[in-house]
Amino acid sequence: MTTTYALLLRGINVGGHRKVPMAELRAVLEGLGYQHVKTYLQSGNAVFAVPGAARSDEAVRQAVEAAIQKHFGFTVDCLVRDHDYLAAVERDCPFPAAELEGRQLHAYYLSGPVDEKRFAGLDQEAFRPEAFALGDRVLYLYAPDGLGRSKLAEALSRPALLKGVTATARNWNTVRKLVELTEVAQSDAS
Numbered sequence: 001m002t003t004t005y006a007l008l009l010r011g012i013n014v015g016g017h018r019k020v021p022m023a024e025l026r027a028v029l030e031g032l033g034y035q036h037v038k039t040y041l042q043s044g045n046a047v048f049a050v051p052g053a054a055r056s057d058e059a060v061r062q063a064v065e066a067a068i069q070k071h072f073g074f075t076v077d078c079l080v081r082d083h084d085y086l087a088a089v090e091r092d093c094p095f096p097a098a099e100l101e102g103r104q105l106h107a108y109y110l111s112g113p114v115d116e117k118r119f120a121g122l123d124q125e126a127f128r129p130e131a132f133a134l135g136d137r138v139l140y141l142y143a144p145d146g147l148g149r150s151k152l153a154e155a156l157s158r159p160a161l162l163k164g165v166t167a168t169a170r171n172w173n174t175v176r177k178l179v180e181l182t183e184v185a186q187s188d189a190s
Helices: 022-031 057-072 083-091 151-156 172-189
Strands: 002-009 035-040 045-051 078-082 105-110 131-135 138-142 167-171
Touching (some): 002 083, 002 172, 022 035, 022 057, 167 172
Antiparallel strands (some): 035 045, 105 138
């Protein structure tokens, strides 16, 4: 049995800090015995297959974080999600993804569930036409002018809103590409 995962690294290769070259990341993952390893972009996306008995996302995450710490000498927060989860995030998007540019829609992958109570003090109407919606360990953000100009993204980044939760954002082009890459890796592993 083989399970296919995407690895999402948070806060690497930004401004020359915490450099994680993708070729080295692939080697680290292969050193863990993972197969069909591919990386996507320089911002910390990898796809791989884990042979053998099914392992939880959490177990794989812990192994990857420890290997990254050992190899690079610094800690990187990681999220690991299997193909089925990634496909569900794409399928369950509450915004009209097919009608939007990839830069207008983002998925904030979250390390754990969050409920709407966290955001009760955030007046969504004040940010229109921007909007967000919660899903299963994901926050969808519609930002028509892109993430860099989004006032709502800035508000959502306040530490109190996501306290205790690791979050890393990907634009919709990357969301779709990770679904595609994990599907290909799953086929290759079969």
